[in-house]
Amino acid sequence: MNDQELQILVENISLESFAKPFIHRAYFNRRLKTTGGRYHVQSHNIDINPKMLSEHSKDVLIGVIKHELCHYHLHLAGYSGKHNTLAFKRLLKTVGGSRYAPAPVDNRPLVYICSHCGQTYRRKRKIDVKKYVCGKCRGKLELKTGDD
Template identity: 45%
Template sequence: MDLTEYVRRVSQQDFGKEFKHTALWNSRLRSTGGRFFPANGHLDFNPHLYAEHGAAIFRQIVRHELCHYHLYFEGKGYKHADKDFKDLLKQVDGLRYAPKSAKASAIHHTYRCQSCDQLYQRKRRVDTKKYRCGKCGGKLIKIQA
């Protein structure tokens, strides 16, 4: 099924309003479920969250973005802090925050100090020739890929 058609159906069923723009998958999104673009009205959605959490959670993410969409075009408060947004989101049972992705919270690199055995867990690689232990100044060694 086409994503734009799915968003149109959710908009009609849950809001009773028409969605007139396009919806796209954006695999570059990491920490958010979707984005609304007021400049041209289109919506971006995170395909990783759909794959990881399923259709029910994804529908709530679509509702969240549609709250931004419909409120913006009605001239009401469409931002997260606005009362109009919070009220409509509660009314249609949309998600307030995107669920955490297992991929986003994974620790990829673990280092240990050779002197004091302090452990360091990092998402990004650390240059062990440049950086030292923050506790004692000892040399770091990688213990996990």
């Protein structure tokens, strides 16, 4: 999905779920890290984290779009549109938007280190260190914790 398709999706959801047009811009923003989307009070535009689609699903994306559209429509109607307001909670519930964006998946590989020779191994998935040993020296592998 590109920005153009996202724009059309947001416009459609706005009409279907809020019965009001979305007349600003929506785009994917790769720099969003911890949130699924962001509504900009100044420009009225909506940023969407592309990971909502690439790492989750279209349903998750739609839930996030509805959440941001709650901010959008409440703000344009003169409300603060903040999360803790009754107006926000009610509208979010009515349209079925997501309360929180799902946490982004951590893509960093796990690092295992041989306790004997120090050789490191990077793995996408967790490995059973009782079964797998160092390929060089057959030493015991340990999961390295923290940033590498």
